Amino acid sequence: MNLTAPTSTIEFVIPEWLRECLNTRHLSHKSDASHEAPGEADLICRAFEFAYSLHEGQYRASGEPYIIHPVAVAGLLRDLGGGSAMIAAGFLHDIVEDTDVTSEELEQRFGKEVRLLVEGVTKLSKFNFSSKTERQAENFRRMFLAMAQDIRVIVVKLADRLHNMRTLEYLPDQKRRQIALETREIFAPLANRLGIGRFKWELEDLSFKYLEPESYREIQELVAEKRADREARLTKIAESLKHRLQQVGIPYNEISGRPKHLYGILQKMQRQQKGYNEIYDVAAIRIIVNTNDECYRALAVVHDMFRPIPGRFKDYIGLPKPNRYQSLHTVVIGPSGKPLEVQIRTLEMHHIAEYGIAAHWKYKETGNSHHQMTPTDEKFTWLRQLLDWQSDLKDAQEYLEHIKDGLFDGDVYVFTPNGDVVSLSRGATPVDFAYRIHTEIGNHCAGARVNERMVTLDTLLKNGDIVEILTQKNSRPSLDWLNFVVTPGARNRIRQWYKRSNREENIARGREMLERELGKNGLEALLKSAPMQTAAERCNYHSVEDLLAALGYGEITLNLVLNRLREAVKVQQSIAKASEGWGGIDPQALPLLPAPTKAPPLLPSSKSPIIGVEGLLYHVAGCCTPVPGEPIIGVVTRGSRGISIHRQGCPNVEPVPGDRLVPVNWNSTDHDSGRPQTYPVDIQIEVIDRVGVLKDILSRLTDNNINVRNAQVKTYPDQTAMIDLGIDIRDHEQLERTFTQIKKLSDVLNLRRLNQVEG
Template sequence: MFAGPQLRSDGIKLPEDYGIELPEWLINCLEVVPPAVGECCPTDSKALLACSFDLAFRLHKGQFRASGDPYIVHPLAVANLLREIGASPKVIAAGFLHDVVEDTSITLELLEGYFGNEVSGLVEGVTKLGGIHFPNRTEAQAENLRKMFLAMARDIRVVLVKLADRLHNMRTLDSLQADKQQRIAQETREIYAPLANRLGIGRFKWELEDLAFKLLEPDQYREIQQEVVTKRSEREKRLAQTVELLRERLQNSGLKKFEISGRPKHLFGIWSKMQRQDKAFHEIYDVAALRIIVPNLESCYRALAVVHDTFRPIPGRFKDYIGLPKPNGYQSLHTAVIGRHRPIEVQIRTPEMHQVAEFGIAAHWKYKEGGSPAVGNTEKFSWLRQLVDWQQEENSSDHNDYLSSIKEDLFDEEVFVFTPKGDVVGLRKGSTAIDFAYRIHSEVGNHCYGTRINDKLCPLATKLNNGDFVEIITTNTAHPSLDWLNFVATPTARNRIRQWYKVSHRDETIQRGKELLERDLGRKGLDSLLTSEAMKKVAERCNLKTTEDLLAALGFGAITLHQVLNRLREEIRLQNMNTHIPETNNEIAKQVSTNAEYASPKESSVKTSPILGLEGLDYRLGGCCSPLPGEEIIGTVALGNHGITIHRQNCANISNIPSVRQLPVKWNEELSSHDTKFSTQLKIEVIDRVGVLKDILMRLSDSSINVSDARVQTSYGKPACIDLRIELKSSAQLAMTINKIRAMADVIDIARTGLS
């Protein structure tokens, strides 16, 4: 299949001919491989592993890592990690091949022909997006994570390959520059370690956290490491005494087959607890713990009784994760007792539970090797289904918002509540009845009218606690309120509310998006622009299906005009490689539709002047006070040849202008028939949180108010300051707008200012 030197008749080298150290299990595969291994899609497990390794070796030949090692060392290490956690041969084969599409000339089609669609599908799931230029690292990271989560939804085994890949990369970061080490370590802590935790792969989680900790907080890492080493002998002696006492008591109780051992906590876990509880190292008692493994479920509770009979339990520290497992499938009994004059943590579980705690989803596959496993309706993957549903429905191009939501979803603790029928529902900590309603079904959330929590009527914004019984009251006439966005905690609920709003106001938001483009690009040729191939590509880049969806997202505020125009310029450049990048909006319009002439928005100005009393004189509205129809105004004659400036009569600058230069003017009462709008500046002080600007823009969009400029200033530990330039018809509309924004829970203050 692939020609090369020193080949056996079956096309595979002898183990010693690869020139690198191979693990024993791989050597066994290479030595017993049958002659038929050169054919496509080997069905024998050892043949599959031998072929996939050999192909990876050949494709990566001549490539080296930053450390100087042959590149094949990395996929070999990834495959070895996958084998250690019990992954199947096809997953291990994908570990060998996970970088070949990204880093060599082979295609996914060829890979599928050699190894079948399962292996190629796994490789595709972990392959980064190639051939696409991203304007910044954040966008590239967000889009690659979107791709990975969608692949995980189709086949959850994708994440095993990705986590093994990341773990070996973290082990071998020393050869990279310091800034790149920091960036990778930060991403590992924020995304991949929590992802391993969500999937219950404790062995990966602990090492990823410690490796990131070592790079991100090196001084604290060394300090805790030294503390652990210094007190090890004392701790081990104390644990040994406790173990012997418990072993004797457990045997006397009739338990014969059990294991009991001490285990050290990983360093990042100790440091996190020190930070969370604001304690010094010597004040953290559970830097080590006892683990008791018993043969069956009944024995778990018998062993617990023995522990509590032997040592005094600490109130409030018992947790039954067997009766109520963690979302990742983790099961165990946790208790804390006073042993040998010091508190100690004890965990009790069966061998099966221990396998799940160590290896997570790899320990209990719910499919056979020949299947095509997907997330399906498995409850433990509900968080992944919701995340994928959200990113498909939201279609947001706000990459910072997307990354923040992923981190929140992976990190957040959960609360467990009950439906009226007694079914358990897991929700993000801080969730409300609205989050619960949307977790049950979209229609339940969309028609939610009220809630009973523990048989008591409560406000919809009430936060849920562990053990609450929640009942949702619905009515056909009820519909989501934008105010709900101020207190819902889950991305699912937040985006279902926005989705309902966008669908119910779709025509308005499409028209609004079109008006925004008309304002900057002109009316002539806009139809040609919207149907152009470049604009379709822009929609795809924004994770939208059609240009109509793009207009709706633009009108809704999910994407900005700046984002659309920047991507449009780049798409035009890619389609016309021999032409220069269009720098202006005028050039964009001309480039897309050569027969269209640019029309300035000024050409479509109303025929009737909104100001009466000027008799054809040139005028402008004063930026210092930005007057609006409905307010008393006055004209002032500017020095030199600068026309008339219109101010509000209570403008502070009027007192400095002599009365001889003041003109009586008033608003045209027929102004409304021309739908003229005027710019006004608002300064809004808000609590600094992700998405607050989008929530404000959504309220403005709901009132059909255009935002021509938005700027945000943030300072660590202080409220954020948002400057908005909006277009209004009257002072009455301004008052309603200010009241609507002021009513938001995150808004501290709002004021009208002069135009900047």
């Protein structure tokens, strides 16, 4: 927005609805009548006057007075049937962001409800959905949480976005394209999910106009060119339908032709791979009647007058869309021999199709309590799913992919044996259905019946299928299921089962081994202590749980774990402090090694990457491959290789006598470009085998500017896969950050740093 444009020559004209509101408030001051309606008018008028005074002197990029924008947003919300608090929020939605007014002052003037709405919209305005992956994912999470608290927040934001799109031409081209792309990918699908058809269609067409201007103009001209013929044909068909409905005694409210919006025509052309001249149903006949029964009777009349095309009938009355849209759709052969789409609905269904969730406010209830809609409402099952994914999917890229898929309305509706309707993503299978019903049903799924016939678990479900899941107590998920399930919930629960099943048993076994050696008293505190975490890292494991799992399945010995733990204990300056911190563990159970050799102080003037070996021949040991940021120790080799640099705690250093140990440290001030800036590290990743998992891991490494020297993948039928990678790391901080990002991937079960035995 531009708040500093030159003084505008455009005059602000108060719209008629607002003028009436101001007059109502004025008259109410002279009347002793009920103050309920005037009270609402008073809130709206005070919000307008406050916004007008604060935005005075501010201008948009178009040169218009800025107040035109909040007035337009408030008008859109009024048309949707929003209450006084919602309309007031439309006037005030930019106040906190663009002026010195605080949220507290807003609450004092207009109440808590208006404040919360304005705060919610202000937060949404700061979200950037075209930023880097991690930040973009976080913005989505916050947006859906805001929607969950009060759905009106996103409706105000949609009205704000719609008016901004109507005036987008005044912004620079790059900014226009960025906003238009964000609108098409995020806000138009949100409007669709909320059922606000009139917002969705206009947002899509405006985005189309700025993202693909040539295609937009072409379709616009083609539609305009054939408008006269189309309107004449539709008028003739509408008159025939009116006459027939009157004959059979079916009252109707409206029968009219409806041209499809331009972006919808483009999508149909792309979906069917046809040119505009080959798309016949660019307009539809809409019949609006009074009752559900009359809808089906009118359908019979249509099918009697025109030949229906098989497979092109959809009953959204019996099976409403998740956004509550209801209507009968049928495609017939019209009088000219061309396909014609006919939509039949009641007046209430038409209001819901136009206003979506806002029809709940505009035509149904009174009072303000009904506005506070949350994901517990049945009509928001899709929002509950989006919220569930926030906890299920930790990886930002995967979360974004599922969110953008989940926003688009491409559902298939199937039935349970009891007749309950279940909505699934298109392409869903019986396994997706099983996990939607309950996690345990999915985990023990052994087979499925669809329409009373046994089918394979990868069978694609179709609208109207009746699905029955067969379970067995000993059945378990198969890794092959990941190759065909499409719902994020099913995919994530299969992964979780594999992550938990064997891993939890191994962790428990590792704990038992430590308990037998150290005793039960204080073990919990010990496992959570800093020395235990240090011991895990020195054994090349990212966490204590990873260490316990490796101990449980025999990848590491108990003796080595205890040795690393002894060293970590010695690093503590006081045995008493260590004992107290562990809740009573006897330090004598962990015999201490000699104190580690003190590293030399850093010398800022030194050009060597390692302090303590200046002028000497040295090399980084391949057995533990230390990197800057990790404690190190030098070992004088017996051959001609000089000093070998190891990580402190490396098992190869244990038998070395003290007179061969050299105190060393990393030089954090090394700026010698001739020295190596990266260090080799070998890692091993256990993953659930699926197509693209290696690509996902490599992309995380690329994001962190990490070079991959070599990669080896080992796979086995219906088992986890092992990926060995050789990477080049700058320092310990980069290694830790990379480990954290890779472990967030849903398919990663375990990640460890490897030791390469030095020859």
